[in-house]
Amino acid sequence: MTSSRIRAAAASDLDALIDLEFAAFTADRISRRSWHSLIESLSATIIVAEIGGQVAGSAVLLFNQKTSVARVYSLAVSAPARGQGLGARLLESAIEKAERRGLRFVRLETRVDNMTAQRLFETCGFVPFERTATYYEDGTDALRYQRVLPGIGAAGSLQ
Ligand SMILES: CC(C)(COP(=O)(O)OP(=O)(O)OC[C@H]1O[C@@H](n2cnc3c(N)ncnc32)[C@H](O)[C@@H]1OP(=O)(O)O)[C@@H](O)C(=O)NCCC(=O)NCCS
Numbered sequence: 001m002t003s004s005r006i007r008a009a010a011a012s013d014l015d016a017l018i019d020l021e022f023a024a025f026t027a028d029r030i031s032r033r034s035w036h037s038l039i040e041s042l043s044a045t046i047i048v049a050e051i052g053g054q055v056a057g058s059a060v061l062l063f064n065q066k067t068s069v070a071r072v073y074s075l076a077v078s079a080p081a082r083g084q085g086l087g088a089r090l091l092e093s094a095i096e097k098a099e100r101r102g103l104r105f106v107r108l109e110t111r112v113d114n115m116t117a118q119r120l121f122e123t124c125g126f127v128p129f130e131r132t133a134t135y136y137e138d139g140t141d142a143l144r145y146q147r148v149l150p151g152i153g154a155a156g157s158l159q
Pocket of ligand 1 (some may be wrong): 024025074075077078081082083084085086087088089091109110111114116119120155
């Protein structure tokens with residue numbers, strides 16, 4: 001069986017991250033320039049899922065110093081690697097990173113017609129809390145989800 005692992009992204013993953021994003025989304029994609037900034041940013045964490053040493057999935061987690069919310073800005077798994085739990089492992093890793101920062105919420109959104117993503121989010125403990133009209137480039141609404149973390153008091157109080 002080919003081994004898989006979850007790890008932090010490195011600058012050398014840039015091309016693989018762009019290819020993955022391009023294959024997973026037909027619109028609303030992150031540009032190469034934005035990927036570059038995200039990899040460098042202290043307010044972002046990029047998590048990668050690898051199978052046999054190849055990038056097969058990624059999650060981008062954004063932090064905002066002014067709030068206790070972490071946002072999963074992007075989540076993608078390559079088509080051949082889907083259905084093996086990598087999406088769930090990426091989300092669990094994102095949740096763990098937000099918890100370690102003492103944050104209270106992890107939020108993310110998806111298209112109202114993306115049932116696979118919605119099922120995955122709900123399996124991972126996310127609850128829908130808002131529908132945002134015409135959120136995506138093609139006019140589709142977004143369903144916004146959040147997972148409430150156990151919390152440790154004020155954000156950052158353990159840091
Ligand atoms: C949404 C997405 C990230 C899910 O990734 P994934 O790696 O397939 O996710 P998982 O394998 O953890 O879970 C997906 C499904 O596989 C099932 N699954 C999980 N582990 C499994 C396993 N070990 N064996 C078989 N099936 C499994 C899950 O139950 C789920 O099934 P469901 O569709 O019936 O609910 C992926 O489909 C994707 O990249 N889609 C395009 C981009 C996108 O929609 N991103 C998210 C919204 S922005």
